[in-house]
Amino acid sequence: MDLEKIVQETYAYGEKYLDQGNIVDYIPGLKDVDPKAYGLALIDEDGNFYEAGAIDTRYTIMSITKVFLYILALETYGLEELRKYVGLKPSSKAFNSLLDLQLEDNIPVNPYVNAGALTVSYLLYKKYGAKAIDKVLEKIRTLAENEEIDIDEEVVITSEHAGYANKAMIFSLQNKGPISKDVDVFDVLSVYNRACCIRVSTRDLAKLSFVLSNDGKNRNGVQLIDPDHARISRTLMATCGTYDYSGDFAVDVGLGAKSGVGGGIMTSTKAGLGLATYGPKLDSRGNSVVGIEMLKYISEKLNLSIY
Numbered sequence: 425m426d427l428e429k430i431v432q433e434t435y436a437y438g439e440k441y442l443d444q445g446n447i448v449d450y451i452p453g454l455k456d457v458d459p460k461a462y463g464l465a466l467i468d469e470d471g472n473f474y475e476a477g478a479i480d481t482r483y484t485i486m487s488i489t490k491v492f493l494y495i496l497a498l499e500t501y502g503l504e505e506l507r508k509y510v511g512l513k514p515s516s517k518a519f520n521s522l523l524d525l526q527l528e529d530n531i532p533v534n535p536y537v538n539a540g541a542l543t544v545s546y547l548l549y550k551k552y553g554a555k556a557i558d559k560v561l562e563k564i565r566t567l568a569e570n571e572e573i574d575i576d577e578e579v580v581i582t583s584e585h586a587g588y589a590n591k592a593m594i595f596s597l598q599n600k601g602p603i604s605k606d607v608d609v610f611d612v613l614s615v616y617n618r619a620c621c622i623r624v625s626t627r628d629l630a631k632l633s634f635v636l637s638n639d640g641k642n643r644n645g646v647q648l649i650d651p652d653h654a655r656i657s658r659t660l661m662a663t664c665g666t667y668d669y670s671g672d673f674a675v676d677v678g679l680g681a682k683s684g685v686g687g688g689i690m691t692s693t694k695a696g697l698g699l700a701t702y703g704p705k706l707d708s709r710g711n712s713v714v715g716i717e718m719l720k721y722i723s724e725k726l727n728l729s730i731y
């Protein structure tokens with residue numbers, strides 16, 4: 425299989441979708457991006473890279489961070505303890521739906537919706553205090569083998585200012601739900617917002633995807649995540665990773681994936697491949713339009729569907 429050719433073809437295929445979708449506007453700091461920059465990166469089982477387009481462009485990881493917040497929480501508390509605070513079920517509602525939380529008696533449905541990730545951030549904050557964010561950043565740097573990964577402080581400021589839905593949700597979680605009354609929710613919000621503002625490239629996301637797809641091992645065979653935690657992440661990515669599009673994504677693409685409103689999509693694959701895409705214009709559910717289209721294309725070409 426000529427992976428180089430297929431990656432270049434996938435990139436060329438993506439171009440016709442560049443006019444579709446919109447750049448996220450509820451976080452003002454995310455607006456200043458090149459709408460035409462897009463790309464994809466694939467890593468084969470042997471660790472070779474195949475890349476096309478804007479793969480060095482850096483953008484905020486946004487919701488993709490939730491995968492790593494939950495892995496840290498799994499390492500800290502274990503799955504059974506976490507189940508008491510956050511469910512494991514898909515949602516048919518938007519990722520920041522307060523209604524969804526209220527319908528579920530204030531227990532977040534899964535760790536990849538905002539209410540779930542805020543609760544996970546609370547649990548990490550409870551254990552590590554303000555150092556929780558350092559732990560998340562360190563984890564992502566280690567898994568992506570890139571010490572230069574940093575936090576976009578400008579986007580942090582606008583996320584903190586404009587994150588009204590998250591503020592409503594975290595107060596609701598504290599009023600009745602898993603967040604205890606004795607914490608300052610703004611400290612927890614800071615962990616969450618900073619974790620969302622970690623700045624990565626598509627090449628970084630492909631390396632993160634590689635580790636998840638290889639049961640927690642990186643390209644050098646170093647075990648960085650417990651294989652069971654990698655399996656749990658892949659499962660949640662498949663069932664909950666693309667918001668309320670997850671069921672359609674399973675049919676259309678057939679991979680585990682986590683998207684973020686910064687425009688990135690990190691997949692988890694069978695066959696040990698690392699695969700990630702970027703395109704800043706989003707569909708109505710918050711997924712990159714060109715990213716989804718490129719994934720549909722390459723999944724079919726490489727027969728990647730896990731179903």
Ligand code: GLU
Nearest residue numbers: 486487519620684685686
């Ligand atoms: N920081 C964003 C938020 O909390 C992340 C959402 C996303 O990427 O889906 O709304």
